[in-house]
Amino acid sequence: MTIKxxxxxxxxxxxxxKHEITPQVYSAIQDAKKAGVHIVIATGRPISGVEKILSDLNLTDRGDYVITFNGGLVQDVGTGQEVVKDLLTYEDYLDIELTARKLKLPMHASTKAGMYTANRNIGKYTVYEAMLVNSPVFYRTPEEMMDKEIIKVMMVDEPHVLDAAIPSLPSSLTERFNVAKSAPFYLEVTPKTANKGLAIKRLAQQLGLTLDQTMAIGDQENDRPMLEVVGAPVVMENGSAELKKIAKYITKSNDESGVAHAIREWVLK
Structure with a gap:
């Protein structure tokens, strides 16, 4: 079936x-959009961290959609209308924050307005994330977080520290939330109802598409939910070996314009 x-x-x-969009990737995305294919950026970043990319790719029209916060927020880029918004409750935040404190892991909570941390000594990967996604970062005590619309929480630290702590996460946390690494130094916690796969399902339904008409391209474990639901799961050559087991297609690496290869070979042909 044709991918839409x-x-x-x-x-x-x-x-x-090098954190660049190659000319080949840019060209393939423009050709796909002209052919009527919905190109949807699906990321763990907040909207502030993807605005420049959307602009660079000309994905800012009414009817262009973006999935942010690992599926916690889906919106029409042109109008700002929210198709999906799944939030963590204040009680959720308190439980996650307490767990991070017990495990001695720096953490921050992400909202549309910015990032909030209860760590007086702000973790270096929180600072890195704030710079990466062009987001302000604020210090707030847990008591000051009651009125915040929290979409996800991130525990952040050196990869070996994070990996050593993960087995100590209580089952009450891992069963209640989606918990997945999006980078070696990022562990993301989102509502059980929020992941990239569920976001694509709901967006496809909104657009009147079947899942057979959808493709997802990813490389890390937080991409697994969307790769598992789409009709055409594509994993990058540089992606996780475990993810490659569920791929319909393996495309070239991100340094070889693998997204362009996937679009031209399995969407536009």
Whole structure:
């Protein structure tokens, strides 16, 4: 069946290792959009961290959609209308924050307005994330977070520290939320009802598309939910070996314009 929607992860997928969109990727995305294919950026980043990419790719019209916060927010880029918004409750935040404190992991909570941390000594990967996604970062105590619309929480630290802590996460946390690494130093916690796969399902329904008409391209474990639901799951050559087991197609690496290869070979042909 003809592919009508392509969801594309950013880091390690859309962007090469220099964090650039190659001319080949740009050209393929423009050709797909002209052919009537919905190109949907699907990322763990907040909207502030993807606005420049959307602008660079001319994906800012009414009817252009973006999935942010790992599926916690889906909106029409042109109008700002929210198709999906799944939030963590204040009680959720308190439980996650307490777990991070017990495990001695820096953490921050993400909202549309910015990032909030209860760590007086702000973790270096929180600072890195704030710079990467062009988001302000604020210090707030847990008591000051009651009125915030929290879409996801991230525990962040050196990869070996994070990996050592993950087995100690209580089952009450891992069963209640989606918990997945999006980078070696990022562990993301989102509502059970929020992931890239569920976001694509709901967006496809909104657009009157079947899942057989959808493709997803990704490289990391937080991409698994969308790869598992679409009709055409594509994993980057530089992607996780475990993800490649569920791929219908393996495309070239992000440094070889793998997104362009996937679009031209399996969407536009």
């Amino acid at each position: 929607l392509v969801a594309i992860d950013i880091d390690g997928t859309l962007l090469n290792s």
